[in-house]
Amino acid sequence: xxxxxxxxSMDSYEGQEVNITCSHNNIATNDYITWYQQxxxxxxxxxxxxxxxxxxxxxxxxxxxxxxxxxxxxxPRVSLSDTAVYYCLVASGSFKTIxxxxxxLFVKA
Amino acid sequence: NAGVTQTPKFQVLKTGxxxxxxxxxDMNHNSMYWYRQDPGMGLRLIYYSxxxxxxxxxxxxxxxxxxxxxxxxxxxxxESAAPSQTSVYFCASSDGTGGLSGELFFGEGSRLTVL
Numbered sequence: 001x002x003x004x005x006x007x008x009s010m011d012s013y014e015g016q017e018v019n020i021t022c023s024h025n026n027i028a029t030n031d032y033i034t035w036y037q038q039x040x041x042x043x044x045x046x047x048x049x050x051x052x053x054x055x056x057x058x059x060x061x062x063x064x065x066x067x068x069x070x071x072x073x074x075x076p077r078v079s080l081s082d083t084a085v086y087y088c089l090v091a092s093g094s095f096k097t098i099x100x101x102x103x104x105l106f107v108k109a
Numbered sequence: 110n111a112g113v114t115q116t117p118k119f120q121v122l123k124t125g126x127x128x129x130x131x132x133x134x135d136m137n138h139n140s141m142y143w144y145r146q147d148p149g150m151g152l153r154l155i156y157y158s159x160x161x162x163x164x165x166x167x168x169x170x171x172x173x174x175x176x177x178x179x180x181x182x183x184x185x186x187x188e189s190a191a192p193s194q195t196s197v198y199f200c201a202s203s204d205g206t207g208g209l210s211g212e213l214f215f216g217e218g219s220r221l222t223v224l
Contacts (some may be wrong), residue, residue: 010214028199034212041218042217043113043199043215043217044152044215046212046214087151087152087201095140095142095153095157095165096157096167096168097142097157097213098168099151099152099154102151102152
């Protein structure tokens, strides 16, 4: 299972774009990259998933370079409600979906 | 549409007591999972069930047992609770594998305290 490394915490201000980078140097050919968001006292919630290049949905964008050894979650114009923990996961056909420690994002007014 | 429902939401046990956490999903998902989350930490996989009738160990299975009762229900049992099992427990389900299907759906969590 590919191990992921993320910053422990990040601070931002309302209205700014936030980029959270995840390193996964030993990602396997079949692995997908998935990001989850977790608010206090709630279970994680799926944000976005990608395999290569760029994926965008109504919430975020995911950028994956050609070597796939890292990925960047981009949150456009964050608000106070985006304060949460963000998890980067790398998984393939295995059911052992492993969460790392995540990145605590704190958005200030 | 309830999604993933966990019971109980809160429980206090004494060391050595046993209890079962219940989880049910109404999305007709094949795979189900139990995670634990200690304060300020990420989630750790306890057990998972890839399909009805199968269960497998995750990262931290010691002290726990599971039962995939049917396609909807996946229970987690603590036979002899220990203070180290004080945690928030999350059940999740997925239509496929956690990686390829892209989305794990989580319950609201069960907060367990062992005294």
